[in-house]
Amino acid sequence: xxxxxxxxxxxxxxxxxxxxxxxxxxxxxxxxxxxxxxxxxxxxxxxxxxxxxxxxxxxxxxxxxxxxxxxxxxxxxxxxxxxxxxxxxxxxxxxxxxxxxxxxxxxxxxxxxxxxxxxxxxxxxxxxxxxxxxxxxxxxxxxxxxxxxxxxxxxxx
Amino acid sequence: xxxxxxxxxxxxxxxxxxxxxxxxxxxxxxxxxxxxxxxxxxxxxxxxxxxxxxxxxxxxxxxxxxxxxxxxxxxxxxxxxxxxxxxxxxxxxxxxxxxxxxxxxxxxxxxxxxxxxxxxxxxxxxxxxxxxxxxxxxxxxxxxxxxxxxxxxxxxxxxxxxxxxxxxxxxxxxxxxxxxxxxxxxxxxxxxxxxxxxxxxxxxxxxxxxxxxxxxxxxxxxxxxxxxxxxxxxxxxxxxxxxxxxxxxxxxxxxxxxxxxxxxx
Amino acid sequence: xxxxxxxxxxxxxxxxxxxxxxxxxxxxxxxxxxxxxxxxxxxxxxxxxxxxxxxxxxxxxxxxxxxxxxxxxxxxxxxxxxxxxxxxxxxxxxxxxxxxxxxxxxxxxxxxxxxxxxxxxxxxxxxxxxxxxxxxxxxxxxxxxxxxxxxxxxxxxxxxxxxxxxxxxxxxxxxxxxxxxxxxxxxxxxxxxxxxxxxxxxxxxxxxxxxxxxxxxxxxxxxxxxxxxxxxxxxxxxxxxxxxxxxxxxxxxxxxxxxxxxxxxxxxxx
Numbered sequence: 275x276x277x278x279x280x281x282x283x284x285x286x287x288x289x290x291x292x293x294x295x296x297x298x299x300x301x302x303x304x305x306x307x308x309x310x311x312x313x314x315x316x317x318x319x320x321x322x323x324x325x326x327x328x329x330x331x332x333x334x335x336x337x338x339x340x341x342x343x344x345x346x347x348x349x350x351x352x353x354x355x356x357x358x359x360x361x362x363x364x365x366x367x368x369x370x371x372x373x374x375x376x377x378x379x380x381x382x383x384x385x386x387x388x389x390x391x392x393x394x395x396x397x398x399x400x401x402x403x404x405x406x407x408x409x410x411x412x413x414x415x416x417x418x419x420x421x422x423x424x425x426x427x428x429x430x431x
Numbered sequence: 432x433x434x435x436x437x438x439x440x441x442x443x444x445x446x447x448x449x450x451x452x453x454x455x456x457x458x459x460x461x462x463x464x465x466x467x468x469x470x471x472x473x474x475x476x477x478x479x480x481x482x483x484x485x486x487x488x489x490x491x492x493x494x495x496x497x498x499x500x501x502x503x504x505x506x507x508x509x510x511x512x513x514x515x516x517x518x519x520x521x522x523x524x525x526x527x528x529x530x531x532x533x534x535x536x537x538x539x540x541x542x543x544x545x546x547x548x549x550x551x552x553x554x555x556x557x558x559x560x561x562x563x564x565x566x567x568x569x570x571x572x573x574x575x576x577x578x579x580x581x582x583x584x585x586x587x588x589x590x591x592x593x594x595x596x597x598x599x600x601x602x603x604x605x606x607x608x609x610x611x612x613x614x615x616x617x618x619x620x621x622x623x624x625x626x627x628x629x630x631x632x633x634x635x636x637x638x639x640x641x642x643x644x645x646x647x648x649x650x651x652x653x654x655x656x657x658x659x660x661x662x663x664x665x666x667x668x669x670x671x672x673x674x675x676x677x678x679x680x681x682x683x684x685x686x687x688x689x690x691x692x693x694x695x696x
Numbered sequence: 697x698x699x700x701x702x703x704x705x706x707x708x709x710x711x712x713x714x715x716x717x718x719x720x721x722x723x724x725x726x727x728x729x730x731x732x733x734x735x736x737x738x739x740x741x742x743x744x745x746x747x748x749x750x751x752x753x754x755x756x757x758x759x760x761x762x763x764x765x766x767x768x769x770x771x772x773x774x775x776x777x778x779x780x781x782x783x784x785x786x787x788x789x790x791x792x793x794x795x796x797x798x799x800x801x802x803x804x805x806x807x808x809x810x811x812x813x814x815x816x817x818x819x820x821x822x823x824x825x826x827x828x829x830x831x832x833x834x835x836x837x838x839x840x841x842x843x844x845x846x847x848x849x850x851x852x853x854x855x856x857x858x859x860x861x862x863x864x865x866x867x868x869x870x871x872x873x874x875x876x877x878x879x880x881x882x883x884x885x886x887x888x889x890x891x892x893x894x895x896x897x898x899x900x901x902x903x904x905x906x907x908x909x910x911x912x913x914x915x916x917x918x919x920x921x922x923x924x925x926x927x928x929x930x931x932x933x934x935x936x937x938x939x940x941x942x943x944x945x946x947x948x949x950x951x952x953x954x955x956x957x958x959x960x961x962x963x964x965x966x
Contacts, residue, residue, distance in 0.1 A: 562790070565793065570783075570807050572807075573820055
């Protein structure tokens with residue numbers, strides 16, 4: 275029969291490794307540590323088609339994550355998708371930067387690629403990006419391919 | 432002929448009502464009593480600590496080793512499938528999400544039911560059979576407050592901890608197999624995982640699942656023990672019922688919870 | 697309060713009837729236990745004596761009639777009042793019912809730790825004194841699984857007198873004991889009763905030990921009190937079923953043969 279001190283010790287160890295496991299899961303496995311309350315400023319971007327872009331998708335520039343998508347809305351006036359990007363405060367981008375919706379890998383998730391422009395003035399919080407490129411939708415691509423092939427065939431005749 | 436069928440249906444109905452419906456009612460009332468008498472479990476926390484040792488600490492080895500093995504298998508199987516699509520770098524995501532959302536809470540719950548749940552049932556049942564519970568009542572100590580409630584809370588506290596440990600060991604196992612053994616890129620393994628596993632959606636939901644499972648398993652375990660007929664067959668039957676009913680409950684609750692939580696984003 | 701009556705009887709069972717579901721176990725039982733006395737309730741297995749003990753302890757409630765302990769109707773007490781009363785009662789279960797997950801010492805100290813705020817050093821002394829009274833102070837650190845049957849029962853006895861109860865109840869205390877342990881338990885029951893100034897009820901079918909030990913006997917059969925008297929009166933009783941019980945006669949009102957078809961028929965039948 276264990277003494278109370280021994281029991282307390284073992285249960286304490288149990289609690290410690292339990293908390294350790296939960297911390298491991300939260301920090302190393304999930305994305306708790308990054309971008310939780312970092313200094314960010316919002317930038318808006320409008321797209322004709324956002325494809326499969328989701329909230330919390332990364333915003334990358336030159337392949338480096340510089341922010342996250344925080345909100346996706348539908349503008350009922352212009353019938354466009356309005357995406358809010360939270361960009362890390364450390365990084366400033368010129369006013370004429372452009373945003374593209376890209377896919378990472380074949381099965382990958384979609385993300386926003388931010389290409390800097392050449393303007394000397396930088397974007398401020400709340401600004402809207404002028405240049406955007408929508409997501410590539412597979413069906414449209416296939417349709418275009420078939421159309422091109424058909425046109426080629428016609429031309430040859 | 433139809434008379435016999437009617438007779439069979441009546442017997443079946445009676446069995447369902449007597450065994451399941453009525454017992455469920457008794458079990459709910461028993462849970463209510465357990466919760467009501469839970470004061471001493473916290474005021475005299477050493478009672479609960481003792482039970483956490485027997486339910487939680489003694490389950491550590493089986494949980495962690497199983498977690499490691501399951502993670503390793505996930506790594507092997509996952510790689511085998513993903514490599515066909517040239518997407519082996521998402522292995523980390525696959526292993527982590529499978530564990531945190533599903534396998535962690537469910538498998539840890541099943542193991543907990545078999546190891547700790549059956550032990551709790553057997554212990555309470557034997558105390559009943561050897562008149563220890565009656566003796567306690569005669570000494571003006573409520574057995575529900577002193578024996579049942581601490582075990583209940585110990586189970587509820589231990590389950591999420593064990594599920595987290597299972598998942599953590601599983602991720603480690605997947606890492607060992609995927610990165611160390613097979614050679615998947617270590618950087619992609621972790622970064623893909625971190626990009627896809629969301630704290631609120633996945634970790635917290637997994638935690639909630641394990642909490643719900645812990646309540647279900649421990650409730651069933653203490654009830655079956657307290658209700659067991661005070662004979663050898665009675666206690667052994669109750670122990671078996673604990674494992675079977677707990678396992679079914681976990682799997683059924685998993686369907687409900689998964690449908691509620693992961694409704695497609 | 698109507699149900700506190702001045703009396704020299706510690707326990708009064710008045711016209712009590714009790715059934716388990718449909719099976720009637722006790723029919724119109726009347727019984728009194730005077731203060732300071734050791735009273736035996738004897739009878740064959742299944743006559744209802746253990747049920748009666750449970751009714752007195754408040755674990756069961758009678759369907760009809762009243763059970764009074766220290767003048768208070770036990771079947772009408774609230775849960776708190778019942779618990780308070782139980783602290784003044786001690787019960788020795790048939791095989792001891794010691795808590796197997798703690799040592800003998802912890803078993804004896806159990807009630808003191810649960811119900812009093814006494815400092816641990818005082819509890820230690822008291823527990824050791826109780827163990828000394830039953831002769832097992834040296835076994836204080838043994839676990840119940842390490843004790844023999846007789847020793848376990850003595851430790852359980854020490855446990856049940858931990859708070860100096862005014863009523864002691866013994867459920868088959870002599871069952872399965874060796875002759876020495878029998879003598880020890882019998883002596884302890886009498887000695888503790890007298891030194892604590894308590895009252896004791898002993899449920900048993902061990903005639904020899906009981907008649908040596910007690911002041912008064914109630915003989916029960918099939919749920920009724922068939923006869924009661926002092927040990928001498930019991931020995932001299934003419935009631936056939938009682939005679940058979942007391943002298944252990946194999947055949948009498950309780951037949952040797954369980955009801956069966958005619959012998960010759962049974963043997964010759966295919």
